[in-house]
Amino acid sequence: MTFRAGNDHVSLLPVQLQSFAQQSTQIALPWTVIGLGAGGGKIADAFANIRNRNNQPVYPTLAINSYLGDLTALNHIPENHRLGLIGYENGCGHSPYKGYQALNDARNKDRVWEKINAVSASSQAIWLAASLGGGTGTGGIGELITWAAYTQKPIGAILTLPRRGNLEELGNALDALAPIYNDLLGPEPDRPLKSLIIVDNEKVYQDYLVDKAAGQVPDGMDWMTYANTKLAHILHELNVIPTGASDVNFDPEDFRKVLFSGGSVTFAKQLVRADATFGDHQLKNEVLSTVVGGNVLASGFDFETGVIAGAVCLMVPENSRVANVNSLEVVSDELKTQFPGLRACLQQGYTMWDSKNHMLIYSIMSLNTLPERGQYLKVEHEAMRTEQEALLNRRAMTRIEHTGGASAPRHVAPFAGFPANGPAVSPFSTFPANNSPFMSKPETQPMVYQPIEPPVYPTPSRPNPFAELLINKKSRMME
Ligand SMILES: Nc1nc2c(ncn2[C@@H]2O[C@H](COP(=O)(O)OP(=O)(O)OP(=O)(O)O)[C@@H](O)[C@H]2O)c(=O)[nH]1
Ligand SMILES: [Mg+2]
Incomplete structure (x- = not known):
């Protein structure tokens, strides 16, 4: 079976499903x-x-x-x-x-x-x-x-x-x-x-x-x-x-082995013009550039040391000599030299589609490292946290002063902040009326009665000016 390319003016619209996949009833x-x-x-x-x-x-x-x-x-x-x-x-x-x-x-x-x-x-x-x-x-x-x-x-x-x-x-x-x-x-x-x-x-x-x-x-x-x-x-x-049928293609089981090999998986895809002059050297370079640079969903993969399995598939023009059993060996040797992890598992294949001048290259690579952004997500997070903390600290430095300098105006009560669990249910109660389980009540103390001291009056500093007169009056009456 030859897959259909749709029309001869093949283009790689990024979200368009390739027509060979639209027409298929098999997966x-x-x-x-x-x-x-x-x-x-x-x-x-x-x-x-x-x-x-x-x-x-x-x-x-x-x-x-x-x-x-x-x-x-x-x-x-x-x-x-x-x-x-x-x-x-x-x-x-x-x-x-x-x-x-x-x-x-x-x-x-x-x-x-x-x-x-x-x-x-x-x-x-x-x-x-x-x-x-x-x-x-x-x-x-x-x-x-x-x-x-x-x-x-x-x-x-x-x-x-x-x-x-x-x-x-x-x-x-x-x-x-x-x-x-x-x-x-x-x-x-x-x-x-x-x-x-x-x-x-x-x-x-x-x-x-x-x-x-x-x-x-x-x-x-x-x-x-x-x-x-x-x-x-x-x-x-x-x-x-x-x-798709071909003399060299990977089968569903090979596909499953690469896709579910226990790694972080990346997919690449590239449309290449492949006319009669297209040779093995070009094929090798196009496949390499697809694997390294054509990743669709993430980027920055360490293929040299991280790859554990991979698959490359070429959709080649019908009756073309763009890829054959020999040229796949050239590609395979190059990939295994560049990315030694592929010596453990590399599936390759090509299949026909009815485009006259274009080849589609697909690759699946499975790695034991994440794409760069995932690998350094912690660093990215730390940098952003530091940046945000600096902004918060700046807030503390932007306090403004009131008219009286350091001493607060008398009509603003000093505010010590709410408790960690937020304000109580009323600004006037010591503890919430609904006895929230999160608020501890102040401990009740037994009432202690203090004896009331009798008032102490100050001793008059000057003698009563009338006292002497009284004494004199008494003694005259007794005479
Ligand atoms: N690629 C992609 N990212 C999405 C999509 N929808 C949301 N996101 C991203 O997903 C993140 C938010 O996750 P959501 O899936 O919306 O969150 P959720 O799991 O529904 O969680 P809650 O709404 O908090 O309960 C943000 O970074 C979005 O940019 C989507 O359709 N595609
Ligand atoms: Mg949601």
């Missing part, structure tokens, strides 16, 4: 996509929008969220695959702790577990998606990964990193990413996470601005939809490629 790996939180739900929704030739959804999907408004706003996930977390309908307000509680709440955890099982029953793998930075997805995703692993299917996580410039989101993201990357991800059987896709929102947003300026983004498409669509489309295209 290598049937997987389910489950989104947690607003961003996670929208990523799952982008997968729900992928349909086969018979207009049937290709992937089963599920969205789990606290805030019901986010679930209602989804476009493609079936109503009965939208699960609200009872008791948290107003959202978790960027509190990962609340997100964790929402998922673990006794009213929710059994429902979530049952739904995961039901939705993924016919799948061979599960992707769990969440946007790191908020509350619901960030707080629950680690827990959801371990639960999903009990289905005994390979589990992958799709996590977005917040854009630069939001201290709270960066802190939330870092605290969720560190334990997932350190303790859950890995090829070892006791690790529940077998694949981690990082979507760096900063990179994708910058790419969006460039593509939009070049008129390559459909009218009205916002950057988040662009990010989610790009992700869903490249994963789907890769899932279709192993179903």
Whole structure:
């Protein structure tokens, strides 16, 4: 089978699903996509929008969220695959702790577990998606990964990193990413996470601005939809490629081995003009530049020391001599020399499509390091925290003085600050009338009666001028 390129004026519109993937009814790996939180739900929704030739959804999907408004706003996930977390309908307000509680709440955890099982029953793998930075997805995703692993299917996580410039989101993201990357991800059987896709929102947003300026983004498409669509489309295209016939192609099992090899996975894609003069040397260089520079969702990978498995696939013009068994060996030798980790596992293949002059190069690389932004997220967070603390300190230096210099005006009572748990219920009561459990009452002392001293009058400093007169009067009367 030759894949169709669509038309001969092939272009690589960033969010357009390649027509070979639109027309296919076959995929290598049937997987389910489950989104947690607003961003996670929208990523799952982008997968729900992928349909086969018979207009049937290709992937089963599920969205789990606290805030019901986010679930209602989804476009493609079936109503009965939208699960609200009872008791948290107003959202978790960027509190990962609340997100964790929402998922673990006794009213929710059994429902979530049952739904995961039901939705993924016919799948061979599960992707769990969440946007790191908020509350619901960030707080629950680690827990959801371990639960999903009990289905005994390979589990992958799709996590977005917040854009630069939001201290709270960066802190939330870092605290969720560190334990997932350190303790859950890995090829070892006791690790529940077998694949981690990082979507760096900063990179994708910058790419969006460039593509939009070049008129390559459909009218009205916002950057988040662009990010989610790009992700869903490249994963789907890769899932279709192993179903194409060729004398050298990797099969669905090779694809699964690379995708779920226990590393952080990156995807690259590049469209190359390949006319009759195209030779092995050019092919080698184009593949290298795709692997290193064509990454779609994140950037800054340490391929030299970090790669543990990889796959390269070429979509070549029909009847062309652009790639053959020999030229793949040239490419493979070069890749293994540059990136020695690929000696452990490198899958290669090519398959035909009916473009006359263009070749599409895809690569999947799995690494035991994160993309640069993830690897240095702590440094980024520290720098921003220092910056914000400096701004707060500056506030202390900007105190202003009143008219009387140092002494406060008499009509303003000195204010010592509220207790840590905020003001009491009334400004006039010593402790709140409702006996809040958080306020301690002042201890009652037994009343002590003090004896009242008799008043002491001062001794007159001058003798009574009338006293003498009185004495004289008395003695005259007695004479
Ligand atoms: N790539 C991508 N990022 C998103 C999307 N939606 C939100 N984000 C990012 O996700 C972060 C916020 O996470 P949300 O998913 O909105 O939060 P939540 O899990 O719903 O958590 P709460 O609303 O706090 O309960 C921010 O950094 C957003 O930029 C999306 O559709 N795609
Ligand atoms: Mg939300």
